[in-house]
Amino acid sequence: MTMRIAVLAVLLVGCSGGDDDSDDGERTYAERACLEIADAVATYDERCKGARYSESYDEILRVVACGDCDNIVAIRDRDEFEGQCVPWFEGMNCDRWNEITEPGELDSSCEDQLQRSLFGDCP
Numbered sequence: 001m002t003m004r005i006a007v008l009a010v011l012l013v014g015c016s017g018g019d020d021d022s023d024d025g026e027r028t029y030a031e032r033a034c035l036e037i038a039d040a041v042a043t044y045d046e047r048c049k050g051a052r053y054s055e056s057y058d059e060i061l062r063v064v065a066c067g068d069c070d071n072i073v074a075i076r077d078r079d080e081f082e083g084q085c086v087p088w089f090e091g092m093n094c095d096r097w098n099e100i101t102e103p104g105e106l107d108s109s110c111e112d113q114l115q116r117s118l119f120g121d122c123p
Contacts, residue, residue: 026073026074026075027072027073027074029075029078030069030072030073030074030075030114030115031069031070031072032069033072033075033081033113033114034061034064034065034069034072034114035069036086037060037064037089037114038057038060038061038064038065038069039057040089041056041057041060042054042056042057042060044092044094044097047094048094048097048098049097049098064114065114065116066116071116071117072114072115072116073115073116073117074115075113075114075115076112076113076114076115077113080109080113081109081110081113083109084107084109084110085107085109085110085113088107088109088110089110
């Protein structure tokens, strides 16, 4: 696992009390958000690090979402995610992306945004 994926996993993933805590609309939104984050990470890794998109995408899904964004049951704070975290990712450039090696280097608005079930296990 690359350091970048480990850093992203530490910041992006939190735990929710269980799948029953969120309704279908929230789960659908959370799954889409997970897919968008995986795409953004893989795109930056490909563009800035020369990594293969598919390998980076699969790795972020494996680490962040136990292999499938369907395992993401909620977003911690939708307003903060949309208003701060997403724009922070969108404003990224390769110089900044290549500097990220520690969890504290990601914007705090992204911390624990993708919520997995507390009772789910990653293989």
